[in-house]
Amino acid sequence: DTEVTQTPKHLVMGMTNKKSLKCEQHMGHRAMYWYKQKAKKPPELMFVYSYEKLSINESVPSRFSPECPNSSLLNLHLHALQPEDSALYLCASSQTGVGTDTQYFGPGTRLTVL
Amino acid sequence: QQQVKQSPQSLIVQKGGISIINCAYENTAFDYFPWYQQFPGKGPALLIAIRPDVSEKKEGRFTISFNKSAKQFSLHIMDSQPGDSATYFCAASHGYNQGGKLIFGQGTELSVKP
Numbered sequence: 296d297t298e299v300t301q302t303p304k305h306l307v308m309g310m311t312n313k314k315s316l317k318c319e320q321h322m323g324h325r326a327m328y329w330y331k332q333k334a335k336k337p338p339e340l341m342f343v344y345s346y347e348k349l350s351i352n353e354s355v356p357s358r359f360s361p362e363c364p365n366s367s368l369l370n371l372h373l374h375a376l377q378p379e380d381s382a383l384y385l386c387a388s389s390q391t392g393v394g395t396d397t398q399y400f401g402p403g404t405r406l407t408v409l
Numbered sequence: 410q411q412q413v414k415q416s417p418q419s420l421i422v423q424k425g426g427i428s429i430i431n432c433a434y435e436n437t438a439f440d441y442f443p444w445y446q447q448f449p450g451k452g453p454a455l456l457i458a459i460r461p462d463v464s465e466k467k468e469g470r471f472t473i474s475f476n477k478s479a480k481q482f483s484l485h486i487m488d489s490q491p492g493d494s495a496t497y498f499c500a501a502s503h504g505y506n507q508g509g510k511l512i513f514g515q516g517t518e519l520s521v522k523p
Binding site: 299326328335336337338340343345351385387389392393394395396397398399400401402403 | 440441443450451452453454455458460496498502503509510511513514515516518
């Protein structure tokens with residue numbers, strides 16, 4: 296099973312709301328990633344967790360807060376977002392987190408900030 | 410130096426034709442070059458990848474050509490089919506360094522006409 300699941304599929308939130316995106320994989324992968332993708336653009340890396348520790352934070356604003364409760368789960372907590380944060384948020388996982396690992400992407404959460 | 414430049418931005422090919430997408434990079438430390446395919450509403454999926462110690466890799470109708478001296482690589486899709494219509498992203502990473510960070514090209518929107 297090479298599936299990464301993400302919930303919810305769609306999310307609409309106001310600028311004062313707090314919400315969370317969830318990602319799950321059962322491939323035994325030890326690296327998990329959050330990406331942001333705007334329309335007709337490539338995915339932009341936000342965070343990498345390797346062996347449940349945050350290993351890369353691409354200078355993402357603090358209104359995005361990642362959490363890795365265990366090796367199968369990855370959350371992205373959202374608070375006080377701006378309309379320009381509207382995008383497709385993709386989760387991915389890979390075996391160990393080295394650059395030659397295949398990254399398996401989920402279908403994404405389409406986020407709209409009003 | 411961390412950029413990967415991809416062209417063309419969009420490509421229209423007749424069914425049965427050859428689709429060619431080109432990428433160029435500057436950083437000689439890159440040593441892993443994957444191509445991802447993304448259909449609308451889906452996350453990217455690995456199509457084919459190459460390391461710089463080979464000049465060509467073929468998987469079915471998909472071939473990567475790699476020119477290390479020119480720092481260029483390209484994707485060839487033979488006998489293109491309407492089902493190949495998608496956005497294609499080239500990418501590069503540092504292999505076993507830098508924690509699995511992929512540098513994506515800007516993407517090519519391929520449309521295969523029946």
